[in-house]
Amino acid sequence: MFNTNRGRYATFGVVSAVPGTIIDEIWRIIDRNLQGVLPLTNVLNFAFSNRAGKLTITFSEDDTDVTIGFDTPYAFSSQLPKTVVAYDDGRSQTIILPSEIEQ
Numbered sequence: 587m588f589n590t591n592r593g594r595y596a597t598f599g600v601v602s603a604v605p606g607t608i609i610d611e612i613w614r615i616i617d618r619n620l621q622g623v624l625p626l627t628n629v630l631n632f633a634f635s636n637r638a639g640k641l642t643i644t645f646s647e648d649d650t651d652v653t654i655g656f657d658t659p660y661a662f663s664s665q666l667p668k669t670v671v672a673y674d675d676g677r678s679q680t681i682i683l684p685s686e687i688e689q
Contacts, residue, residue, distance in 0.1 A: 587626045588616050593678040599686050603667050608641065608660060609681060612672060615643060615656050624652065630672040636662040 596609050612632055620626060626647070633644040641660045646653045672681050 587628050587674045588621055588630070588672070588679060590617055590621075592674070594680075595678060596681040597683065597686050599683040600667075600670055600681050603665070603683070604670065604681075605660075608643075608658075608666075611656075611658055611660070612643065612670070612681060615645065616672060619654070619656065620645065628674045628676075631669060632672065633669045634662070634666045636664075641666070 594613060596604070600609065615632075616626075616630065620630070629648065631646045631648070633646070635642045635644060635655075637655075637657060639662055641658045641662045642655050643658060644653055644655045667683055669684055670681050671684055671687065672679060
């Protein structure tokens with residue numbers, strides 16, 4: 587899961603609500619800090635929070651107790667969504683808003 591050789595995308599909802607630098611930061615976190623360190627499923631959760639005015643991105647997966655916070659140099663904005671999801675369908679990878687996921 588989450589092989590860098592696959593196409594990577596973000597939905598219109600994500601692109602409209604999250605700056606490109608932060609989308610790129612999520613991909614960097616997956617590539618540099620998660621891939622090869624943890625067994626990743628095809629759905630990764632990322633929450634955005636404010637830590638002293640800077641953005642912290644917190645990784646988690648359903649059905650595990652693992653959560654890891656990554657402090658970033660980016661200013662926190664209350665306009666950001668609370669969470670986004672990275673999804674790997676085996677052919678491509680997409681960052682998507684939870685509200686865009688079909689139930």
